[in-house]
Amino acid sequence: MKFNEQQLREGLQRRGDCFILPTRFLSESHWENFDAEQPNTSRRWRLAVATTVGVVAVTIVVPAVVASLGEDGTPPSPTHALEQPGHGSGQNAPRINVGNQEEGLTMMQALLVGTLTESNGCLVVHVGDQDVQVLWPRGYSAHSVGAETLLFDADGRAHASVGDQVRLTGGFVRSSDHGWTTDALRCAHQGIKAYFVAGLVQG
Amino acid sequence: MNQRAPTGSFADFVQDSAQRLGSLAYLVSGNQASAEDLLQETLLQLWRHWEDVPEGARYSYARRVMVNKHTDQLRRLRIYRQYLRDSQTTQALIDVGPADSLTRIDERDELARALKQLPPRQRSVLILRYYEDLSDIDIAAILGMKRSTVRSQCARALKRLNNVLPARESPQ
Numbered sequence: 327m328k329f330n331e332q333q334l335r336e337g338l339q340r341r342g343d344c345f346i347l348p349t350r351f352l353s354e355s356h357w358e359n360f361d362a363e364q365p366n367t368s369r370r371w372r373l374a375v376a377t378t379v380g381v382v383a384v385t386i387v388v389p390a391v392v393a394s395l396g397e398d399g400t401p402p403s404p405t406h407a408l409e410q411p412g413h414g415s416g417q418n419a420p421r422i423n424v425g426n427q428e429e430g431l432t433m434m435q436a437l438l439v440g441t442l443t444e445s446n447g448c449l450v451v452h453v454g455d456q457d458v459q460v461l462w463p464r465g466y467s468a469h470s471v472g473a474e475t476l477l478f479d480a481d482g483r484a485h486a487s488v489g490d491q492v493r494l495t496g497g498f499v500r501s502s503d504h505g506w507t508t509d510a511l512r513c514a515h516q517g518i519k520a521y522f523v524a525g526l527v528q529g
Numbered sequence: 530m531n532q533r534a535p536t537g538s539f540a541d542f543v544q545d546s547a548q549r550l551g552s553l554a555y556l557v558s559g560n561q562a563s564a565e566d567l568l569q570e571t572l573l574q575l576w577r578h579w580e581d582v583p584e585g586a587r588y589s590y591a592r593r594v595m596v597n598k599h600t601d602q603l604r605r606l607r608i609y610r611q612y613l614r615d616s617q618t619t620q621a622l623i624d625v626g627p628a629d630s631l632t633r634i635d636e637r638d639e640l641a642r643a644l645k646q647l648p649p650r651q652r653s654v655l656i657l658r659y660y661e662d663l664s665d666i667d668i669a670a671i672l673g674m675k676r677s678t679v680r681s682q683c684a685r686a687l688k689r690l691n692n693v694l695p696a697r698e699s700p701q
Contacts, residue, residue: 331659334640334655334659334687334690335659335660337640338556338640338655338656338659338660339660341555341556341640341641341644342552342553342555342556342660343552344552344555344561345548345551345552345554345555345561345564346561347547347548347551348565351543351547351551351568351569351572352543352544352547354540357539357540357543357576464562464566465560465562465563480560480562480563481559481560482560
């Protein structure tokens with residue numbers, strides 16, 4: 327079967343119609359949640375920030391750089407700079423970045439290794455003698471395929487089945503620290519105080 | 530700080546355009562969960578720049594933001610997968626095929642299957658031309674490519690689409 331342009335238009339329309347708009351998008355309260363968190367990035371605001379930075383650079387940084395030059399006009403060596411009183415501490419102290427260095431991919435990276443287990447209709451990870459409640463990545467789901475219960479990612483790929491050893495990156499968080507909805511915690515057992523928020527899942 | 534929750538005209542815009550934008554997100558991203566995320570990020574960016582974007586250009590602005598955000602996400606995903614391969618911290622995923630009903634519907638949809646096999650840029654060109662009915666000039670502006678490149682990408686995409694489809698239907 328080949329598509330001509332009209333069929334392609336109709337096919338795309340049909341497929342686009344499969345999207346179900348969540349009602350939260352139409353709720354003003356949904357957007358109000360972001361009210362205090364978002365930076366003001368309007369053009370006027372950016373212009374004001376850029377102007378301020380420019381003024382600071384001209385009035386403070388440039389004279390400081392000129393003053394730091396040696397008598398012969400050459401900058402001090404890095405070693406020399408570290409030997410000066412006040413260097414190497416406070417805000418000038420060297421910083422070490424931790425975590426994933428890839429752009430935009432910071433996440434909690436604790437490792438949890440255990441057995442994928444079904445408990446009360448939910449998938450948990452059994453470690454030692456206890457079940458760890460997991461908040462799975464967005465779009466993950468569990469389905470029975472034949473006699474197996476499989477864990478699928480958002481793209482429909484199976485990662486593991488119940489009984490498999492799994493490795494999860496992520497981290498523990500206390501439930502009291504977050505205002506999670508009951509929907510996100512529908513699999514939680516009563517009395518659970520901490521959850522493992524999973525980032526990367528390996529079956 | 531005069532930032533405030535979007536109400537009034539922004540709410541009207543969401544009311545009028547979110548379904549259409551969500552469908553576009555669904556087409557470019559390929560699944561409901563990713564489409565919701567993409568729509569959320571797009572609308573948030575529009576909200577942040579609401580006063581900067583002329584009233585008549587807000588839908589096209591959102592559309593441009595969405596397509597470029599998706600391209601950016603794919604780029605990051607490629608980097609991440611490369612990172613995983615390089616660090617040998619992962620093993621091959623078990624691909625046992627679709628499981629849930631939505632995925633099964635997708636797999637039955639020949640067009641959806643074929644679209645997934647296109648490179649992202651070619652897929653975007655097709656969607657913008659045949660779903661959004663945009664001209665080559667508009668598509669070129671959104672994707673940051675020449676008009677001639679849009680035409681060639683579109684031709685390649687159509688050819689590839691038509692090559693993929695009969696191959697899937699031929700008997701084993």
